[in-house]
Amino acid sequence: MTTRVYTHPDADRHVTPPGHPEQVPRRRSVLDALADLPLDWHDAPLADQAELLRCHPQSYVDRIRGSIPTEGWQMLDGDTHAAPGSWDAALRAVGGATDAVDAVLTGKAHSAFVAMRPPGHHAERETAMGFCFFGTVAIAAKRALDHHRLDRVAVLDFDVHHGNGTQDLLWSEKRAFFASSHQMPLYPGTGAADETGEFGQIMNVPLRPGSDGAVARAAWGRILDRMIGWKPQLVLISAGFDAHADDPLAQLDWQDQDFTAITRAICDAAAVSGAPVVSSLEGGYDLAALGRSARAHVIELMETAG
Template identity: 70%
Template sequence: MTLLYTHDAADGHVNPPGHPEQVPRRRAVLDALADLDLDRRSAPLAAASEVLRCHPQTYLDRIAAAVPAEGWTALDGDTTLSPGSLEAAMRAVGGACAAVDAVLDGQDDTAFVVMRPPGHHAETQMAMGFCLFGTVAIAARRALDHHGLSRVAVLDFDVHHGNGTQDLLWNEPRALFASTHQMPLFPGSGAASETGAHGQIVNRPLRPGTGGEAARAAWDDILRRVAAQDPELILISAGFDAHADDPLANLNWRSADFAAITRAICETAAASGARVVSSLEGGYDLGALGRSARAHVEALMEYRA
């Protein structure tokens, strides 16, 4: 069936006018999924201890102290806080962790977390790229440390490199992190030479203009490496800004490409009996975001571990 975690608190994270990471992004995804038979659940508020799996207390305290009573606090040129931002980000983490708990408990084989702000640019002690906490990396650490898994794969097909996830998992031998992303493009990381402290990071940068056929081939190559890891859980950073219509980048994927890549991920998961949890990252053309997210979720719904 696929579990769907979301919460209206996500709409309390309000960026300034003209910012691409806008409140209607979540509604665009939910509207596109409205008629699908999903097990819809509320994303819970994460305990601070979950954030501390990846970020130090000093960082969490700094973010909390910067939340304004009204208006915005700018953390950098791209990343802002509004009065509802901390709850939104904590529920994004809570939703991802709850999804991991549920699939590992056998409640379903797949889950999709529709929350914002996104998370894959947040480094150990730095918010950036619209992101506050490393949501998917935190969920990976929960699977490893709370559930006792030995092998987790984190796969990121957002058009921007997940520098934060890479930073948070750089020294973690139990977690394979793999990414396709446009290069050159923000944040500037993600060269193939960046392989992690244990050789467990796989970066496949793509040239501007790369279309779906080349993207699928890149993921086929990556998934051979994932299959060799024999993961017990696969986490997806599901950004849909590689779509040809997206205004922030220059790849030429279509909704069918996201579906095909998701099916390939699920086929790899099936060989290991792994569950799959996906979490929304980027995607800034609302129409393309909705269509691509639906294609992704329909592929998740087909999977049986």
């Protein structure tokens, strides 16, 4: 059973202003890096708006929909811009993640990677920020819990920036274990170790600027030891590749092989409880490093697919 990859050209209709780091070529760099791998390619469907309501109120969804311009850009915050194609792109990012959850939980795939943009892990319940509109991975987790009636889902985030949105959306969800490694200090300024969720189900591991792959692997060893005790039935990954040493937006010192090692460790830990794995693209802003790191990540997902 091979790994599914979800993507769609609508992602390229989410056009950001010139010089913006979350740019259209990011998706192409990932797809080019994966092109020769034996993957099961699928179009990311448009999510039903009901999926958004698993994490966001109707008033927020309506506000985002109403902010989409007919031309040019509408600023949602200082670094988050809506373009004419952003609505469909955001819906397909969510739709790819929820369809991937359906696929792995119904035995159609054992792992999946969603190569879409915009990213999602900074979007809070009623706030678009950090290039993000909707909490893609948190919505996918809620679909697994509420639609598929799972009891325990793990959400793991190795983006260099803390997933404040995912944390906000899952803060009171006792069925979801959320763990993040991230540089601190760095945007968005959240993710201290004492932020543990309403039920102690959140684990933040801040990393100092300059931390290398050895530090990262040790951190993820601690995270995964705890996750194994959680016995998740599904593992979701917010896969940001901006902890790479070449990335322009942060100061961690990870290399390609660190994404290989961390992904392999996540997949091995998921296998302990027989949990399938779904990963969604988050950050990564050096195009060459993004492509190489995403390829290393997906190859490890393929290995766990058998």
